[in-house]
Amino acid sequence: MTQASKTTPSHPRRMRDVGHWDMETDVAIIGFGGAGGCAAIAAADAGAQVAIFELASASGGSTALSSAEIYMGGSGGTRVQQACGFEDSTEDMFNYMMMAAGPSADEEKTRNYCENSRDHFDWLVGLGVPFKDSFHQERAIMCLTDDGLLFTGSEKAYPFSERAKPCPRGHNLYVEGDNGGPLFMKIVTDNVDQREQITVEYETRALTLIIDDEDAVVGVVIRKNQQELNVRANSGVILCAGGFVMNDEMVRKYSPMLTCGTEPIGNPGDTGTGIMMGMAVGGADINMHEGFISLPYYPPASMTEGIVINDKGQRFINEDVYHGRLGATVLKQESERFYFIVSVEQYGDYEKVSYLGAQVAGTGETVEELEEELGLREGTLVQTLRIYNEDCAAGEDTLYHKAAEWLTPLETPLVALDITPGRGAFVPYFTLGGLDTLPTGEVVNAQREPVKGLYAAGRTACGVVRTAAGYSSGMSVGDATFSGKLAGRQAANRNSQ
Amino acid sequence: MTQASKTTPSHPRRMRDVGHWDMETDVAIIGFGGAGGCAAIAAADAGAQVAIFELASASGGSTALSSAEIYMGGSGGTRVQQACGFEDSTEDMFNYMMMAAGPSADEEKTRNYCENSRDHFDWLVGLGVPFKDSFHQERAIMCLTDDGLLFTGSEKAYPFSERAKPCPRGHNLYVEGDNGGPLFMKIVTDNVDQREQITVEYETRALTLIIDDEDAVVGVVIRKNQQELNVRANSGVILCAGGFVMNDEMVRKYSPMLTCGTEPIGNPGDTGTGIMMGMAVGGADINMHEGFISLPYYPPASMTEGIVINDKGQRFINEDVYHGRLGATVLKQESERFYFIVSVEQYGDYEKVSYLGAQVAGTGETVEELEEELGLREGTLVQTLRIYNEDCAAGEDTLYHKAAEWLTPLETPLVALDITPGRGAFVPYFTLGGLDTLPTGEVVNAQREPVKGLYAAGRTACGVVRTAAGYSSGMSVGDATFSGKLAGRQAANRNSQ
Secondary structure (H helix, E strand, C coil): CCCCCCCCCCCCEEHHHCCCCCEEEEEEEECCCHHHHHHHHHHHHCCCCEEEECCCCCCCHHHHHCCCCEECCCCCCCHHHHHCCCCCCHHHHHHHHHHHHHHHCCHHHHHHHHHCHHHHHHHHHHHCCCECCCECCCCCCCCCCCCCEECCCCCCCCCHHHHCCCCCCEECECCCCCCHHHHHHHHHHHHHHHCCCEEEECCCEEEEEEECCCCCEEEEEEEECCEEEEEEEEEEEEECCCCCCCCHHHHHHHCHHHHHCCEECCCCCCCCHHHHHHHHCCCCEECCCCEEECCCCCCCHHHHHCEEEECCCCECCCCCCCHHHHHHHHHHCCCCCEEEEEEHHHHHHHHHCCCCCCEEEEEECCHHHHHHHCCCCCCHHHHHHHHHHHHHHHCCCCCCCCCHHHCCCCCCCEEEEECCCCCCCCCEEEECCEECECCCCEEECCCCCEEEEEEECHHHECCCCCCCCCCCCCHHHHHHHHHHHHHHHHHHCHHHC | CCCCCCCCCCCCEEHHHCCCCCEEEEEEEECCCHHHHHHHHHHHHCCCCEEEECCCCCCCHHHHHCCCCEECCCCCCCHHHHHCCCCCCHHHHHHHHHHHHHHHCCHHHHHHHHHCHHHHHHHHHHHCCCECCCECCCCCCCCCCCCCEECCCCCCCCCHHHHCCCCCCEECECCCCCCHHHHHHHHHHHHHHHCCCEEEECCCEEEEEEECCCCCEEEEEEEECCEEEEEEEEEEEEECCCCCCCCHHHHHHHCHHHHHCCEECCCCCCCCHHHHHHHHCCCCEECCCCEEECCCCCCCHHHHHCEEEECCCCECCCCCCCHHHHHHHHHHCCCCCEEEEEEHHHHHHHHHCCCCCCEEEEEECCHHHHHHHCCCCCCHHHHHHHHHHHHHHHCCCCCCCCCHHHCCCCCCCEEEEECCCCCCCCCEEEECCEECECCCCEEECCCCCEEEEEEECHHHECCCCCCCCCCCCCHHHHHHHHHHHHHHHHHHCHHHC
16 A cells, blocks of 8 residues: 555645646646647647656557557548548437447537547648548458558447448558557657647656645646656646556456456556546546457458357357457356357468467367367257358348348358457457546546546546447547547636636 | 535535534544444444434435345354354355455455454344344245345355355344334434434535545534534544435446336435545545346246246346346346246246236247247247256256256246336346445545545445345345444544554
């Protein structure tokens, strides 16, 4: 347990205990990833002096580690969507994102995101972010070509497709391979460096917030070169310090089911200090139990023609969903094993290219043989495959509604991959909880009143992304950059309101 | 949105803004239900002056609305367990309760509860709480006889029975019918009234906490007879103000899945103000997404011989689990309908006595007929029943491990009850999240450091009860009274430590 006497996130400093201010700025930003960078640019462009404090020795955060697809659309379509022949409606985007967020969706925030998403595309293009006007046809987790647009979620899968017209919204940077993240952060960093009103302090740790006698946030304590410095932020502090996936204790406390995942995704700074600093001044944390957890079973896209079963030999999901939805659904099942059943032909594709890394659990010249090899109760997998193959032949998945394009009868010989989390397959995860904020980025308390002078964006806040069950690639960087931009503007304009 | 200028839970009052103290005590307790009453008694018996502030015009809280089973055991058994021939081990109780709490279990708190549970029994008996030394055989949700002991959870069901020797721990008050709660609170209230060191203020609302310049809690602002009064609490404040099940906005924000339940269980004061007051002074809220939700399908116990299926015609649970585990599992399933399939004979029992109130969804002289009537895919229910009846005949439920005593083949004609939440069945719910506390009852911040002078117990805290999936009747009143007692002692002894 940390001593209360140390400067820690959970103990804000009182302004009256501040001997003198070591620095002064309008807007102080904690963290220089996608959210912090966009917040700084937007705040500077709104006329504020900005100081960014970044723990690492360079900008980047988790955005730079990602492929940086950005989920955008609506309003008739972005330039790329339109050029590729897709006319995206705000309502379809909103309906999809509300379903994606699940029962704890923030309707106001989601609507604001969708209504202003095309403008956000234009804003990013204005910063110099390049997107090619080309559509990537293949089902993929990330685009390894330089194509500008692809389907990145469950838009075409049941039940989403029933309630929102599918449209691709994953915007991929004009660069080969998965280098979108580094390129994106280079462009953002160049924009930051070009703006004289922004200073950046690297290798600088934010320790705790500073509050006045009315409990408004008026600054932040930082540590740089082994010195604690008091930074006065006249317009406010924006927390863009990432999530808490690298804080084992917090993950165990808030989202312990993620610990069955094999690999936390994030940067070393994702230790939850931003969230804790906000909580310590009255900010409410929400959705802390939710996380993204995934079984990246495609590519190859042909895997989609396989079926997933539990230890009862039963299917339980349409296999054309986003890989995060499969991960989320697996977590909810009471089953000790999960298998992906494919034909030998599909297994050949899988052997050539796969992120999943699942091991072969069994093979069978006949279904009965595979059933026995997997230790399933006699007759269960036989029945599952009988129904599935009948449905494939008839062109309709009567039980789980996998789209017709993937309905090819599964022919023997068959291969079963063990996709049980913890048994070899690659099961990455990250957290989705954070500080509750208004669409403006203002952090709110348990009664949803703003904590004066405090803003949060990116993974430190709980944004439009709330579940793995409805995730699409590009939602995180989309939310980080969008929420960062809005928080930057809001903070910059605070004292003129 | 509430104005910041009003006195609300999210805005603690600064001691320097307290003009004068209207009252002074050692320990101030917010809420006079089972937790608050036991806290007051324990604090008084430890030598403290105590003031209880209760919103309603009488004591009671949610404890008085319950049947007040109390989950106790371990250490070789309580007097009742021993008299009924059960030798309960602390380790079995601990293993069961850890499984019940699920992945976010608080091991230290659970161990403390189990190791001191038999003492707690003796403490309650010392207060005058009567238990008859008799065992109730029948499977029941609550005991409608005056028997003192019964199985109240999933102790005998898979997977619990595999990892902890089953033992009944539900202690039922010596009173006919479901009047345990009123009797229990009468006894607790009598004990409070007998102690001169305790004063009780009814019809008194706690508005917010009072903190000093070190952020320690030193009192509470109350409203009584339209007057705001500042109460100084020299040893601390104990929040025993219930959960948030009656606060629609909080339920939607934190545990929206509960809103499919038909009936919130609690008292009108369960509006989350205790939790919000704690959060406002740095207390961390945890497990806020979890709730108890139940499908009380028994009595009659014979229902346990039926099967539950989803809209794929598949079973998904062993039907001998506690009704809360069925509720929790239903919530996790992707299925639009849930049915309880019973024989006509079992349906006859159900018609005579049932809390569930589920409507008949279909009947069938044959399985095929019922399958068609329910709109299930052809062959699915037939296969499910074929396997189930084969397993019954062989005496082993190979798929879901329902205990052998309930394995009777399901014979036609069959009846299907629609147990889908929202379609007529009684699906009660309450919240399980609250302030994070140490086993002592001290409220802790996000870094798990105590917030000085602040304690919480009962549903305002997140105690040993963390999921519906592992709940047993009696855990809530058990936790409330146990945690209240410990918090009372800890607060009373604070200034002498």
